[in-house]
Amino acid sequence: MRKRQTRTWLGAGAALAMLLGAGGALAQPTQAQLDRFAATLKVGYTVLDNRPAATACAPAPSCMLAELTLSAPEAPAAGWSLYFSSVDKIQNAGGDLFALTHINGDLYRLTPTAAFAGFAPGQPIRIALRLDGHQLSELYPMPNHYVAADGLAARTIASTRPVIDPETGLESLAFVAAFTDEARLAGGSAADATVWATAPRLYQVNAATGASVQPIPRGAILPTPLDARLDPNGASLDLSRGVAVSLAGAKRAELAAALSRLAKVGVGQAKGGAPLKITVAAAEALSPGAYRLTTTVQAIQVTASDAEGAANGLASLTALVDARRSVPVLTIDDAPRFAFRGLHIDVARNFHSKAEVLAILDQMAAYKLNRLHLHLADDEGWRVEIMGLPELTQVGSRRCHDLAERTCLIPQLGSGPDPSTPVNGFYSRADYIEIVRAAQARHIQVIPSFDMPGHSRAAIKAMEARAARLRAAGRPEAEAGRYLLSEAANKSVYSSIQHYSDNTINVCLDSSYAFLGKVVDEMARLHAAAGQPLTRYHIGADETPGAWTDSPACAAYEKKAGVAPADLGGHFIERVSAMLAAKGVVPAGWSDGMSHAKAERMPGQVHSNNWGALGGEGPASAHLQANQGWEVVISTPEVLYFDSPYAADPKERGYDWPSRATGTRKVFDFMPENLPAHAELWTDLHGKDQASKDEHPLKPGVRFAGLQGQLWSETIRSDAQVDYMLYPRMLALAERAWHVADWEEPYAPGAGYSRATGAFDAAQRARRDADWNAFANLLGGRELARLDAAGVAYRVPSVGAVVEGGKLRANVEFPGLPIEYRVEGGAWRLYVPDAPVSGRVEVRARTADGKRAGRSLVVQ
Known part of the structure; x- marks a missing residue:
C-alpha cells in the first residue's frame, strides 16, 4: 500500500x-x-x-x-x-x-x-x-x-x-x-489490425493513387455535371464587365443568393455586362433541380423548370469563373442523381453559432446540397426558443454546476461548470427564422430534429423545471403538468448508451403528446414566418430499453390501448407519425427506431435515415424500408459520419465506433446505390476482410431517395472544429449525391460480395483512381482556395513523406497544396523534391492561400 x-x-x-x-x-x-x-x-x-x-x-x-x-x-x-x-x-x-x-x-x-x-x-x-x-x-x-x-x-x-x-x-x-x-x-483489441497513419505510410497511400499535380481541365465543375460539351476551339466569354441579368418566369428574390455568390467571384450585375438570361418554365420539362447552361462568346443562358434548377445553373456558372473573370464557351445539361442531397448538423450536444450555420448554408448551395437536417435537441441541450415554454432554453440550453438542475443541466462532454461558454446557447425565434430564410433563399429545406422518446433529457428536465415553477406559484396541477414528459411514480431502472438513467420520454403520458404537438405547432409558425412551410419533421425515434418497465402510467396505458410492453416504442412512433401527418408534415426518423413501427399503421409518406452498418444490417434494412414505400435516405456511418476521424492517427479528433478513418477519399469512393458491394473493397472496423449478401433485394424500380452526411457534435466544441470535420469531406458528399460515376458497380439484386468476388474489376479501379486524381487536383488547385476566401477552416491534409538515401520525398492528398519541412526543429522551409536531409525531419502542408499550417508529422 x-x-x-x-x-x-x-x-x-x-x-x-x-x-x-x-x-x-x-x-x-x-x-x-x-x-x-x-x-x-x-x-x-x-x-x-x-x-x-x-x-x-x-x-x-x-x-x-x-x-x-x-x-x-x-x-x-x-x-x-x-x-x-x-x-x-x-x-x-x-x-x-x-x-x-x-x-x-x-x-x-x-x-x-x-x-x-x-x-x-x-x-x-x-x-x-x-x-x-x-x-x-x-x-x-x-x-x-x-x-x-x-x-x-x-x-x-x-x-x-x-x-x-x-x-x-x-x-x-x-x-x-x-x-x-x-x-x-492503436487498436481496441488484440485482433485489431489498425495501424497509425504515419508519414511513411501516407506516402505509400498517396503514391499508390498517383498523387501528382495535374492541370485542371477547362470546364471542370464540382459536383461533376451530367453532360458538358466544350467549344472545340477553346473560346471564352469575358465577364470582367459583369453580367446584365434578365429573368423570365423567375422572381429575382429566388435567385438573389445565387447571383450574390457570382458577384463574390468578381462577376457582379452591371448594365453593360454580358447578357445573362435566366428562364424558368415548366414547359422546359426538366426534372426538379436540373438545368441547361449555355455560354457563347457573347452571352449566357440558364434554363430550368424550377427556381432551384436555375440556382444550380448559376452555381455552375460561378464555379467556371477563372482568375481572369472569364468562362469557357460550352453547353451543360445537368440533373441531380438524388432529389434529397442532405447534410445533418448537430447543434444539440454542443451548440454552434448562427453565423456558422449560415456559412454552411452558403457552401451547401455552392455544391448543390439542398437539405439541412438541423439537430436541435438531445440529452445535452435544447437549442431553439419555443414560445410559451421558456424553460426549454432557460434550463435546457445551458450546462453548469447545478446538480439539482433547477437552473441548468449538469455538465456533460467536457463543458465545464460555466454556463456562458460557447458550447451553451440557443437560437432565438428571430435567429431561427433568419436561418430558415437564408436556407429558403438558397433552395435548401430545413428539417428540424428533436430526438425522442430517447435522447430527450434536456426537454425532460426543462419540463420538470416548468412544472416546479408553476406549482410554486400555486397554479393548478393540470396546468403545471400539461407538458410533463416524465412520471414521478415511474421506478424503472435503465441506462442509455450514453449512461443516462433519466433521458427517455414516458410515451404513456398524454402530456408527452401535448408537448410534441405544442413544439410542432410553434416550429410550423417559425417556418411560416420564414417563408418555408414546415413539411418534414425528424423525431429521431430512438428509445431506451427498460425505460417504462415499472411505470404505473404505462401499466394502465397498455391495458387501455391494448399495447404490449415490447410494442410501446413502435406505438409511440405510429401515434406521433399520425399526428404529424394530420398537420401536413412528413414524419422522419432513424431507421432502427422507425423499424419498430408497423408499416401498415404509418402514413403514406415516411422518411427514414438508414444508418445501419455496411457490414451489418444496413443493406437489408435500407432495402426493406425502401421496398415498403418509404423514402430511404442513405446515412451510412462508416462513410457518412463526419464526426469520425479522418485518419487512424492519435492526434485526430472524433468518435471511432463507426470508422477508424473516414477520409475524403473514402467518401468519394462510396457507391450509395449498391451497399453490399463495399464488402469487396473495404475492411471492417478492425481492418479485417468481410462479406455481404443481398438477402432482401430491392424491388424493380425502387430507388433510395437520397444521401446525407452527418456531423454529430459530442467531440466538436467550436465552430472552427465544425469546419475541420466537415470540409473537405462535404465536397465529396456533394459529388456522390449529385453525380453517378462511370466506375460505380451497378446494383445487382441478390448479389454477394467479398474480397474474392472480383466484381469491381481492374478497369473500374483504374477509372475510379483517375476520377479521384481529377477530383483531388480540383480541390488542391481551386476549391480549397475558394474555401480559404470564404473563411472556412477546413482540414489541411497530413503530408506523406519518406527519407531515402538522405533525400526527402513528400506528397499530399490534394496536389498543389504547399508542403513544408524542417530538420531538428529548425525553421520551416518550402519543400522541393529530393531535398537533402538528415536527423529528425518533420513535414506539413499549408492551406491553398498559405495562411494556415496543417498538423506536422515526423518522418524520421
Missing part, C-alpha cells in the same frame, strides 16, 4: 489551522482557496493500454486501462470535489484517497476520503482507472475538469483547458499524455 500523505497545505502547518473550525472539525474552503486550487492543480491523464489481457479486466469481459494523476502545491483538506467527464464508463478507480461517484451521463465526481491528507512536493497522486471500451485518440478524453465546494462557485481546472495552436488553429489537450506505444494504443 502506498504510504499515506500527511501534508494538508504544502509546507504550511499554519494553513491547516485556518481550515479547522471550533472543536477541530474540518472547515469548508473559501472561494479564494478554491480559485487558487483550480489555478494550480495539475491534472494528467494517460491511456496505458487499449488491449489489456482479460485477467486485467476481470470480472468485466473487456476493458481499457488509464491513469489519472493529480498534483498541487496546496489544496484544501476537505470540503471539495473534482468533477470530470468520461464518455467511456469507468468500471473502477483504484486507491483509497478518493471516492469515485457516477453522477449521470458522462459526469463523474472524485471526492477526497478521510485517507487523503493533501499533496506532497514532487509526488503526484496516481489513480488507476479501468474503463469500458477504448480510447484511440489523445482528443478522446474530455477537457475542463473542475473543482466545486458547497456554497462556492465551481472553477474549471486551468491545466485541463484546451490549448489552441496559433499556427494551425487546432486544439490539443495538454493534460493528456502523447500516444507513443502503437502496439498497445
Whole structure:
C-alpha cells in the first residue's frame, strides 16, 4: 500500500489551522482557496493500454486501462470535489484517497476520503482507472475538469483547458499524455489490425493513387455535371464587365443568393455586362433541380423548370469563373442523381453559432446540397426558443454546476461548470427564422430534429423545471403538468448508451403528446414566418430499453390501448407519425427506431435515415424500408459520419465506433446505390476482410431517395472544429449525391460480395483512381482556395513523406497544396523534391492561400 500523505497545505502547518473550525472539525474552503486550487492543480491523464489481457479486466469481459494523476502545491483538506467527464464508463478507480461517484451521463465526481491528507512536493497522486471500451485518440478524453465546494462557485481546472495552436488553429489537450506505444494504443483489441497513419505510410497511400499535380481541365465543375460539351476551339466569354441579368418566369428574390455568390467571384450585375438570361418554365420539362447552361462568346443562358434548377445553373456558372473573370464557351445539361442531397448538423450536444450555420448554408448551395437536417435537441441541450415554454432554453440550453438542475443541466462532454461558454446557447425565434430564410433563399429545406422518446433529457428536465415553477406559484396541477414528459411514480431502472438513467420520454403520458404537438405547432409558425412551410419533421425515434418497465402510467396505458410492453416504442412512433401527418408534415426518423413501427399503421409518406452498418444490417434494412414505400435516405456511418476521424492517427479528433478513418477519399469512393458491394473493397472496423449478401433485394424500380452526411457534435466544441470535420469531406458528399460515376458497380439484386468476388474489376479501379486524381487536383488547385476566401477552416491534409538515401520525398492528398519541412526543429522551409536531409525531419502542408499550417508529422 502506498504510504499515506500527511501534508494538508504544502509546507504550511499554519494553513491547516485556518481550515479547522471550533472543536477541530474540518472547515469548508473559501472561494479564494478554491480559485487558487483550480489555478494550480495539475491534472494528467494517460491511456496505458487499449488491449489489456482479460485477467486485467476481470470480472468485466473487456476493458481499457488509464491513469489519472493529480498534483498541487496546496489544496484544501476537505470540503471539495473534482468533477470530470468520461464518455467511456469507468468500471473502477483504484486507491483509497478518493471516492469515485457516477453522477449521470458522462459526469463523474472524485471526492477526497478521510485517507487523503493533501499533496506532497514532487509526488503526484496516481489513480488507476479501468474503463469500458477504448480510447484511440489523445482528443478522446474530455477537457475542463473542475473543482466545486458547497456554497462556492465551481472553477474549471486551468491545466485541463484546451490549448489552441496559433499556427494551425487546432486544439490539443495538454493534460493528456502523447500516444507513443502503437502496439498497445492503436487498436481496441488484440485482433485489431489498425495501424497509425504515419508519414511513411501516407506516402505509400498517396503514391499508390498517383498523387501528382495535374492541370485542371477547362470546364471542370464540382459536383461533376451530367453532360458538358466544350467549344472545340477553346473560346471564352469575358465577364470582367459583369453580367446584365434578365429573368423570365423567375422572381429575382429566388435567385438573389445565387447571383450574390457570382458577384463574390468578381462577376457582379452591371448594365453593360454580358447578357445573362435566366428562364424558368415548366414547359422546359426538366426534372426538379436540373438545368441547361449555355455560354457563347457573347452571352449566357440558364434554363430550368424550377427556381432551384436555375440556382444550380448559376452555381455552375460561378464555379467556371477563372482568375481572369472569364468562362469557357460550352453547353451543360445537368440533373441531380438524388432529389434529397442532405447534410445533418448537430447543434444539440454542443451548440454552434448562427453565423456558422449560415456559412454552411452558403457552401451547401455552392455544391448543390439542398437539405439541412438541423439537430436541435438531445440529452445535452435544447437549442431553439419555443414560445410559451421558456424553460426549454432557460434550463435546457445551458450546462453548469447545478446538480439539482433547477437552473441548468449538469455538465456533460467536457463543458465545464460555466454556463456562458460557447458550447451553451440557443437560437432565438428571430435567429431561427433568419436561418430558415437564408436556407429558403438558397433552395435548401430545413428539417428540424428533436430526438425522442430517447435522447430527450434536456426537454425532460426543462419540463420538470416548468412544472416546479408553476406549482410554486400555486397554479393548478393540470396546468403545471400539461407538458410533463416524465412520471414521478415511474421506478424503472435503465441506462442509455450514453449512461443516462433519466433521458427517455414516458410515451404513456398524454402530456408527452401535448408537448410534441405544442413544439410542432410553434416550429410550423417559425417556418411560416420564414417563408418555408414546415413539411418534414425528424423525431429521431430512438428509445431506451427498460425505460417504462415499472411505470404505473404505462401499466394502465397498455391495458387501455391494448399495447404490449415490447410494442410501446413502435406505438409511440405510429401515434406521433399520425399526428404529424394530420398537420401536413412528413414524419422522419432513424431507421432502427422507425423499424419498430408497423408499416401498415404509418402514413403514406415516411422518411427514414438508414444508418445501419455496411457490414451489418444496413443493406437489408435500407432495402426493406425502401421496398415498403418509404423514402430511404442513405446515412451510412462508416462513410457518412463526419464526426469520425479522418485518419487512424492519435492526434485526430472524433468518435471511432463507426470508422477508424473516414477520409475524403473514402467518401468519394462510396457507391450509395449498391451497399453490399463495399464488402469487396473495404475492411471492417478492425481492418479485417468481410462479406455481404443481398438477402432482401430491392424491388424493380425502387430507388433510395437520397444521401446525407452527418456531423454529430459530442467531440466538436467550436465552430472552427465544425469546419475541420466537415470540409473537405462535404465536397465529396456533394459529388456522390449529385453525380453517378462511370466506375460505380451497378446494383445487382441478390448479389454477394467479398474480397474474392472480383466484381469491381481492374478497369473500374483504374477509372475510379483517375476520377479521384481529377477530383483531388480540383480541390488542391481551386476549391480549397475558394474555401480559404470564404473563411472556412477546413482540414489541411497530413503530408506523406519518406527519407531515402538522405533525400526527402513528400506528397499530399490534394496536389498543389504547399508542403513544408524542417530538420531538428529548425525553421520551416518550402519543400522541393529530393531535398537533402538528415536527423529528425518533420513535414506539413499549408492551406491553398498559405495562411494556415496543417498538423506536422515526423518522418524520421
